[in-house]
Amino acid sequence: MKKLILLPVWVLIVIFISGCTPFFIKENEPVILSNNGNTVNSNVHISSDRSANLQIESINSKLTSGIVWDISKDGSYLLTSKQVDAQLKDSILQNEKFLNMSIYDIETGQSNPPVYSNKNQVNGRIDLNNDGYVYLETTSADQIPNLRLVWSDNTGDTTKNLSSSNESVSIGYSMVNENTLVYANNRSEITLVDLDKAIAGVAGANRTYKLSKKLTIIGVDLWEKENMAVFSTYDDSTKTYDLYIASLNKKEVAPVLIDSNIRYFTLSKEQGQILYTLAGEKDTQRLILYDLASSTGKLLKEGYIGLFSFSNSGDKLIFSERNDPSSNSQNLWLMKTDGTDSLQLASNLNVYGYTVVFHPKKDSVYFTVFEINDANTDNRKISYTVYSIDYNAS
Amino acid sequence: MKFTFRTKFVLANMIIVLLTMVLLAIFVIQGLLYYTFNNTQNQLLEMGTESQFYISQEIKSADISAGNISAYKENALSISEDLARINNTRVLLFDLDGLLVADSANLDTNEDIKNLEEIQIALGLDEGKSVSVYKRISGSSSIYYAMPVFIDSEKVGALFILQSLSYLDDIIGRMIFLFLGASFIGFMVVFIVSNVFSNSIFKPINQLVESTKNLSAGNFNELLEYNVDDEIGNLTTNFNKMSLHIKEKLNQIENEKQKLSSIIASIEDGVIAMDLDNRAFIINQAARIILDIHDEKAGMQSLLDKQDLAEMIDHVARERTDLSKEIDYDQKRLHVYCNMIRSGSNTIGILLVVRDITKLVELENQQRLFISSVSHELRTPLTTIIGYSDLLQRRGTENPELLQKSLQTINSEGQRLLRLVSDLLDMSKLENAQFSMKFSDIDLNILLEEVISQMKIKSNKYNIDILYNSTDLPLIKGDFDRLKQVMINVLDNAIKYSESGDIIKVLATTTENFVEISVRDFGPGIPPEIKDKIFDPFYRVDEDRSRNHGGSGLGLAIVKDIVQRHGGSVFVESQPDEGTMIQFNLPL
Numbered sequence: 001m002k003k004l005i006l007l008p009v010w011v012l013i014v015i016f017i018s019g020c021t022p023f024f025i026k027e028n029e030p031v032i033l034s035n036n037g038n039t040v041n042s043n044v045h046i047s048s049d050r051s052a053n054l055q056i057e058s059i060n061s062k063l064t065s066g067i068v069w070d071i072s073k074d075g076s077y078l079l080t081s082k083q084v085d086a087q088l089k090d091s092i093l094q095n096e097k098f099l100n101m102s103i104y105d106i107e108t109g110q111s112n113p114p115v116y117s118n119k120n121q122v123n124g125r126i127d128l129n130n131d132g133y134v135y136l137e138t139t140s141a142d143q144i145p146n147l148r149l150v151w152s153d154n155t156g157d158t159t160k161n162l163s164s165s166n167e168s169v170s171i172g173y174s175m176v177n178e179n180t181l182v183y184a185n186n187r188s189e190i191t192l193v194d195l196d197k198a199i200a201g202v203a204g205a206n207r208t209y210k211l212s213k214k215l216t217i218i219g220v221d222l223w224e225k226e227n228m229a230v231f232s233t234y235d236d237s238t239k240t241y242d243l244y245i246a247s248l249n250k251k252e253v254a255p256v257l258i259d260s261n262i263r264y265f266t267l268s269k270e271q272g273q274i275l276y277t278l279a280g281e282k283d284t285q286r287l288i289l290y291d292l293a294s295s296t297g298k299l300l301k302e303g304y305i306g307l308f309s310f311s312n313s314g315d316k317l318i319f320s321e322r323n324d325p326s327s328n329s330q331n332l333w334l335m336k337t338d339g340t341d342s343l344q345l346a347s348n349l350n351v352y353g354y355t356v357v358f359h360p361k362k363d364s365v366y367f368t369v370f371e372i373n374d375a376n377t378d379n380r381k382i383s384y385t386v387y388s389i390d391y392n393a394s
Numbered sequence: 395m396k397f398t399f400r401t402k403f404v405l406a407n408m409i410i411v412l413l414t415m416v417l418l419a420i421f422v423i424q425g426l427l428y429y430t431f432n433n434t435q436n437q438l439l440e441m442g443t444e445s446q447f448y449i450s451q452e453i454k455s456a457d458i459s460a461g462n463i464s465a466y467k468e469n470a471l472s473i474s475e476d477l478a479r480i481n482n483t484r485v486l487l488f489d490l491d492g493l494l495v496a497d498s499a500n501l502d503t504n505e506d507i508k509n510l511e512e513i514q515i516a517l518g519l520d521e522g523k524s525v526s527v528y529k530r531i532s533g534s535s536s537i538y539y540a541m542p543v544f545i546d547s548e549k550v551g552a553l554f555i556l557q558s559l560s561y562l563d564d565i566i567g568r569m570i571f572l573f574l575g576a577s578f579i580g581f582m583v584v585f586i587v588s589n590v591f592s593n594s595i596f597k598p599i600n601q602l603v604e605s606t607k608n609l610s611a612g613n614f615n616e617l618l619e620y621n622v623d624d625e626i627g628n629l630t631t632n633f634n635k636m637s638l639h640i641k642e643k644l645n646q647i648e649n650e651k652q653k654l655s656s657i658i659a660s661i662e663d664g665v666i667a668m669d670l671d672n673r674a675f676i677i678n679q680a681a682r683i684i685l686d687i688h689d690e691k692a693g694m695q696s697l698l699d700k701q702d703l704a705e706m707i708d709h710v711a712r713e714r715t716d717l718s719k720e721i722d723y724d725q726k727r728l729h730v731y732c733n734m735i736r737s738g739s740n741t742i743g744i745l746l747v748v749r750d751i752t753k754l755v756e757l758e759n760q761q762r763l764f765i766s767s768v769s770h771e772l773r774t775p776l777t778t779i780i781g782y783s784d785l786l787q788r789r790g791t792e793n794p795e796l797l798q799k800s801l802q803t804i805n806s807e808g809q810r811l812l813r814l815v816s817d818l819l820d821m822s823k824l825e826n827a828q829f830s831m832k833f834s835d836i837d838l839n840i841l842l843e844e845v846i847s848q849m850k851i852k853s854n855k856y857n858i859d860i861l862y863n864s865t866d867l868p869l870i871k872g873d874f875d876r877l878k879q880v881m882i883n884v885l886d887n888a889i890k891y892s893e894s895g896d897i898i899k900v901l902a903t904t905t906e907n908f909v910e911i912s913v914r915d916f917g918p919g920i921p922p923e924i925k926d927k928i929f930d931p932f933y934r935v936d937e938d939r940s941r942n943h944g945g946s947g948l949g950l951a952i953v954k955d956i957v958q959r960h961g962g963s964v965f966v967e968s969q970p971d972e973g974t975m976i977q978f979n980l981p982l
Contacts, residue, residue, distance in 0.1 A: 007409075022427040025528050030515055033435065033524045035443050055546075061455035329480055331444070347448040348480045387455075 054334065054343035057390040064104045064111050067368045068386045069124035070133070071357045073178075078104040078357065078366060079124045079133050080386060082114050101135050103154050104386070115156030125175045127151065130199055134162065134181060136169060147171060149183050151199055160201075162193050172219020172232065174267070182229065184217035190229050190246075190253065192222070209253045211246065221267040222248070223292055229253070230267050230274055230292075243276055245292070258290060259297070264307075264354055268314035273337065275317060277305050283325040289337055300339040306330045307354040307367075310337075318356045318365060323348070332356070332367070334393060345389050352384060364390045400596050404588040411580045419573040423566055430562050431537070435526050438539040438557055441481050442524050445553055448480070449473055450545045463490070466543070466550040470496035477553075486554040487543070488513050495551065516540035516552045535559035598626045602633060614641035664748035667735060672698060672707075675743070684750045686724060706732045707744055714741075720751065727752045760931075767932035767947065771814055775807035782807075817948040821931060821955075831873040831959055838867040838909060838980075841874060842902055845881040849889070857894040860885065864902035867909055870980055876956045877980075883949040884913045884976050891917035891974065908962070908979040916973035925968055929954040953978070 021027075066082035081099040100114035101121045117137070124135035132153040139146045146168040151160040163169045163183065173183035176192070184190045188211040197205035209229070211217075218241060220231035227248045232241050233255075243262045244255035258274070263285060265276035272292045277285040285305040290297040304327075306320035317337055320330040332346035345365065352368040359365070366388050373381045397405075449466070452473050458465040466473075470487045477485040478498030487496040492513045515525045524541030537557040543550050598620045608616050614637050620630040658665050664681025668674050674694050677687060685697060698704050702721040709732075710717050716733035729751045735743040782800040789796060846862045853860050888898045892915045899914045920928060927933045932947035957964045957978045968974035 022431070022528075023424055024428045025431050027528055027530060030512060030525045030527045031435075032515075032519065033439050033526055035439055035522045035524070056450065056454055059451055059455035061452075323480070331447075344447055347444055347451055348476070 054345070055392045056345070057392055059346075059390075060388040061369070061385065063366065063386040063388045064109075065383065065385055066102060066104075066111075067099065067122070067352060067384045068104075068357055068366045069122075069135075069355060070126045071359060071366060072126050073128045073360055075106065075360045075362070077106055078386065079126050080104050080111070081120075081122055081124065081135075081384075082111065083384065084114060084116060086118065087116065101133060101152065101156070103133075112155070115152075121150075123171065123173070125173075125181065127175075127178075127195055129178050130195060132158075132199070134173075134175070134195075136171065136173070149173060149181075149193075151195065160199050162195075162198050162206075163191070170217045170219060172221075174219075174221040176222045176224050176269070180222075180224075182220055182222040184220040184231055186216065188214045188217065190217070190220055190231065190248070192248075209246075209248050209251075212252045212254045215244070215255060219265065221265075221269075223267060223272055224269060225272060226292070228292065230258075230265065231255075232262060232265055232276075243274070259288070263305075266309055266354075268310040268337075271310075271314035271337070273310075273314065275300075275308050275310060277308070287319060289339075298339070300335070300337075301342075306351060307356060309354075309356045309358070311358045312360050318345070318358070320351045320356075328370075332365075332389075334365075334391070341393075343391075343393055345391060346387070349387065362390070363392060364388055399599070400592045403592050403595070404585060407584045407588045408581055411584045412577060415573055415577040415580060419570065422573075423569060426566065426569070427562070430559070431528060434537055434557055434559065435539075438526060438537060438555060439524065441483075441555060442539060442541045442553065445477050445481070445485070445555075446541065446543060448477060449543055449553070452476070453545050453550075462545040462548050463550045466545065467495050470551075474498040481555070483558075484556045486556070488517075488552040488554060490517065490549065490551055492517060492552070510538065510540070510554065512538050512540040513552050513554060516542050516554070517549075521547065521549075533563070535563055595626075598630060602630065605633065605637070609637060609640070614638070614644065662749075664746075664750075666697075666746040666748070667743055668694075668707075668746070669743045670741070672744075681746075681748055684726070684728065684748050703730065703746075706730060707746075710734060710744060725752075726750055727755045764931055768814075768818065771932070771947070772811065775811040775814070778807045779804050779811070817952065820952055821948055831876060833871045833873060835869040836872045836874050836877065837869055838877075838902060838911075839864065841878055842867075842881065842900065842911070845878055845885065846900060849882065849885040852886070853889050853892075853898065856889060856892070858889055858892045859897045860900060861897055862900045862902075864900075865904055867902055867904055868982060870909055870982060872960050872980065873956075877960070880953045880956050880978065881911075881913075883953045884978070887949055887976070888913050888915035888917070888974075891915055893917065904982075905979075908981055910977060910979050912975050912977035914973060914975040919970040919972050920966065920968040920974055921970055922968075925966055928966060929964070950976075 064078070064080060066080035068078050068080050070079040071077070072079075080102050082102045083097040084100050086096040086098055098116075098118060099120045099122055100117050101124050102114040103112040104110070105112075120138045121135045122138070124133050126133050130151075130153070132151055134149060134151050136147045137150045139148055147170070148161060148165070149163040149169045151162050152158065162181070163185065167185035167187060167189070170184040170186070173181060175181045179195050181193050181195060182190060183193065189208050190211070191206050191208045194205045197203075215231075215233040216236065218232045218234050220229055222229050229246045229248050230243070231246070232243050234241055238260075240261045241263060242260045243258040243265055245258055246253045246255045259276065259278060261279045263277040263279070265274050267274050274290040274292065276288055276290065278288055280286040280302050283304070284302050286299055287301040287303075287305050287308060288297045289300050300317075301319070304322035304325050306322055308317055308319035310317050315337055316334060318332060318334050320332050322328075322330050328350040329348045330351045331344055331348065332351065334343045334345050335341060349369045350371060352370040355367070357366040366386055369385050369387050371383050371385065373383060452469060453462055453465045456465050456469050466487075467489060474485045474487050474496040475498050485496075485498045486494060489495050512525050512527055519525065519542050521542065521544045524539065527538045529536050529538055536559055539555045539557060541553050543553050598618070601618055601620070605616050605618055617634045617637065618630045620627050658676060658678040659680075661678060662680055664684040665676060665678045666674055666681050666685075667676035672694065681687065687694070687697065698707070700721075700723060702719070702723075706717050706719055706721075711734070714734060716731065718729070718731045720727060720729050722728070727750070729749040731745075731747040733745050734741045735745050782804050786797065786800050842862065842864060846860055850860050885898065885900070892898060896916045898916075900911070901914075902909065902911045904910070924933075929950045931951040933951075953976075954964050957980070960980050962978055962980040964976065964978040966974060966976050
């Protein structure tokens with residue numbers, strides 16, 4: 001009996017003396033690790049596909065200041081929004097800035113100084129045909145910011161309103177082709193704009209299609225081949241974003257739901273495919289590639305997906321991945337649209353927005369990185385810088 | 395301190411709880427340590443890969459006109475701060491010589507961070523490899539992670555990340571505290587519950603204990619009642635069966651023992667069984683009587699003191715063979731058989747079987763004497779007959795007087811011989827129980843008168859008178875002829891030992907249970923020392939007188955035998971020179 005009592009006492013003593021020393025971990029013994037890509041949470045964090053090679057040839061972290069929106073078809077210049085200080089007459093707030101469009105010449109590295117506007121000019125698209133660009137301009141009416149679609153020449157001297165003053169344009173519009181753009185408004189209408197005519201002021205520049213169903217359209221694009229409008233909507237009752245498709249061949253446009261609870265989408269006109277993100281588990285997003293012809297979706301990646309864009313040819317895509325859902329810091333990845341050959345382009349950058357611009361003629365991408373200066377929340381300032389990465393993916 | 399089974403039960407439960415909690419704690423803590431360590435290590439690996447990419451990215455976006463290594467060194471501080479912010483950990487950057495070029499933190503540590511073995515190891519690794527070391531410094535756990543930094547396959551330095559695992563130490567400390575608390579609570583619960591349950595568990599066991607006490611005290615009638623179908627129930631059932639079985643077996647043993655005791659007690663021979671220490675474990679009553687053993691211990695000692703017995707026992711023990719012998723023991727003649735008592739191949743004791751052959755010896759002696767007497771009695775008249783026959787043959791009929799006398803003598807001796815042979819035959823029949831008695835109601839008055847009348851004829855020849863007095867005698871059960879023979883023999887004996895002119899008194903009376911018949915003569919009497927011998931066969935007080943009267947010496951022996959067969963008794967009273975009275979009683 002004594003032994004029976006003493007045994008656990010000794011066990012306890014041994015345990016306490018050992019101080020819960022790890023039995024299976026060797027102390028002070030170096031262990032060589034090999035990065036085989038088998039990291040934890042690989043279902044959340046993306047890992048490089050080791051079968052493919054990517055060489056970063058150069059990175060320019062200070063290409064120009066501002067937010068990049070588009071690149072010219074010849075790849076010679078970028079359309080950006082630069083932060084300009086509000087003129088005193090336009091703001092009582094000290095150090096308030098407005099985003100005004102600007103052209104950045106890649107070859108010279110010079111930016112045209114933006115034409116001052118006391119309105120924020122965002123989401124620009126280059127109109128190469130007409131040496132101009134289109135952008136959204138915020139107008140504040142009744143304290144609710146409205147957006148207006150505006151065309152400007154590259155110098156900023158001439159501007160034209162493409163949307164009417166009684167409509168608020170949705171933030172997401174798109175260039176269908178070199179002469180046509182599509183936008184939606186707050187009246188559940190999708191409008192196609194003939195730029196030449198619009199700029200020339202010719203009547204009939206706009207063709208408007210009314211949805212058969214009242215929907216708050218957030219972003220719209222057009223699959224020109226099939227004359228199908230793809231658009232995202234916001235459902236106020238469910239507080240979710242939905243993705244629809246609708247044929248514009250009929251007068252009354254009946255939207256067909258593709259998916260619900262999406263975040264953003266982008267359309268590859270060349271491939272007839274949509275990229276969009278869907279809310280996944282544990283705050284992750286699922287990057288879905290949807291083929292419009294076959295009406296089938298494919299899960300490409302799941303993680304803390306940020307922005308994503310098709311390459312110009314539509315066979316590749318670029319997307320960003322946050323290190324954690326609350327982080328602004330993101331990694332940029334290049335991938336084929338079939339979900340293979342994931343290659344990391346950038347690491348831990350505060351990538352801004354939803355756009356990464358592919359150079360039309362070489363393996364270069366341009367994107368915006370923001371920086372928050374001054375930890376003091378009252379004086380927090382955000383600055384934007386355009387990054388460029390030249391890579392070689394074999 | 396005595397530990398009862400109940401105490402052991404409770405203690406055992408508490409120890410089980412303790413060991414379980416300890417094992418659980420060890421398992422959980424070690425598992426947590428291992429899992430967290432591996433997880434952290436993998437995270438560091440991922441962090442390292444990311445950091446490698448980031449450094450490469452930052453260097454490429456910087457001015458690299460002076461080379462990657464130079465750009466690395468120039469931007470090391472900002473890079474380390476960025477990495478520290480990104481990874482939320484301390485990041486150090488080293489050059490190719492292992493010298494510290496940037497530290498994201500500015501802390502004093504106990505360890506010489508600037509000269510770490512891990513850095514040297516990392517600088518020797520190829521791209522894609524890294525080194526990790528688990529360390530405990532000042533009671534705090536950390537992982538030291540280092541990897542070489544490559545920019546476009548050019549090694550520029552090494553990255554070092556110090557990942558603290560102090561949170562893990564805190565968690566483990568709290569877990570130990572929780573386990574201790576849980577163990578304590580567990581102890582209390584187990585203690586209370588065990589005590590409560592042990593009452594119901596041990597109740598039947600306690601009953602079993604009591605029953606076994608009773609069982610050991612010899613009470614096999616007590617049966618336990620426990621009707622639950624569990625192990626205790628099975629034990630109780632088996633205990634009851636065992637108890638009944640033991641009782642049955644004990645009864646059987648007791649019966650066998652009693653049978654054996656009865657058998658041994660029934661043996662007329664004395665049986666003594668001794669162990670190898672000469673202690674008797676069986677002595678039957680016959681042995682006690684034969685050997686006169688009253689106190690067992692003293693008796694056995696006196697037994698062993700007898701040289702003959704001691705020699706026998708010693709011989710048997712030594713020679714390992716049985717032995718039979720006749721010995722003299724306290725004026726008795728005994729036939730002793732001695733042998734070893736074996737149980738299987740083992741000798742467990744000595745067996746003595748004792749038979750009192752004193753009477754047998756006496757009988758044999760009597761037989762020898764009888765045969766001698768008979769031979770003598772037969773030879774005497776035969777000698778006379780043969781003698782006179784020879785005489786006649788020699789001298790024939792020359793002398794008629796001699797012839798007459800010889801023939802007369804031959805005739806009388808022949809008659810005598812015939813009487814002797816008849817008496818012998820009677821004796822033989824009596825002894826062999828061939829002498830059949832025909833019992834019927836007998837009127838003793840008639841019998842006595844008849845006999846006395848008949849004997850008066852003989853007595854008158856010798857001028858002896860027979861006087862007969864009796865009361866009115868009842869009928870008795872008896873053999874008329876044999877009783878007549880009794881009277882004849884007694885009267886004949888009285889006549890034989892009376893002188894001329896004497897009287898013989900015959901008296902017959904009735905008592906409560908007997909008829910008493912006595913015959914008194916006034917002859918020479920019998921000396922006291924030989925008085926009781928007159929009923930022995932062939933015993934004659936006066937040989938000459940008896941022979942002269944034609945006696946065979948068997949008469950009174952026959953009388954005694956017949957009277958005893960009638961359930962009666964015979965005895966004699968006599969005084970020298972005063973005569974003899976022979977009385978026999980016959981039961982009513």
